[in-house]
Amino acid sequence: xxxxxxxxxxxxxxxxxxxxxxxxxxxxxxxxxxxxxxxxxxxxxxxxxxxxxxxxxxxxxxxxxxxxxxxxxxxxxxxxxxxxxxxxxxxxxxxxxxxxxxxxxxxxxxxxxxxxxxx
Ligand SMILES: [Zn+2]
Numbered sequence: 001x002x003x004x005x006x007x008x009x010x011x012x013x014x015x016x017x018x019x020x021x022x023x024x025x026x027x028x029x030x031x032x033x034x035x036x037x038x039x040x041x042x043x044x045x046x047x048x049x050x051x052x053x054x055x056x057x058x059x060x061x062x063x064x065x066x067x068x069x070x071x072x073x074x075x076x077x078x079x080x081x082x083x084x085x086x087x088x089x090x091x092x093x094x095x096x097x098x099x100x101x102x103x104x105x106x107x108x109x110x111x112x113x114x115x116x117x118x119x
Contacts, residue, residue: 008035012042019079021048025057026064026072026081065104073104080106 012020012035023031024039031039043053064081065073072081082104089097105111 003032003034005034005038009038012038015042017043017046017048020046021053021056022060022072022079022081024053026060026066027074029069029071063107075106075109076103077109078106080108083107084110086111 015023020039020043024036024043028036060072060081063083065083065085067073074080075082084105085102086105087100088103090099090101092098
């Protein structure tokens, strides 16, 4: 597979630190080694230590859904790792319910549970 490092570098510089942390930890199995190098050096430039990276991985590992090969499942709405699977109506033009589908959702996009009134 051809990897356009110039493009990856541009993308990495523009990415959120959280996004980069996810790529360097739960998504690392699916990453090109060269891209991973760029991500890790960008994180180091932002002051993220190996120790911090390890802690982040431990935290994510508790909550994220993984495929059997160890790669994290991605949210259906964004690039964050999914923490739950839910049945939702697939809606035509975002309005008309057509059929229920199983979607994977991250912390931000999951349906809030009633006991989550701590925030
Ligand atoms: Zn999401």
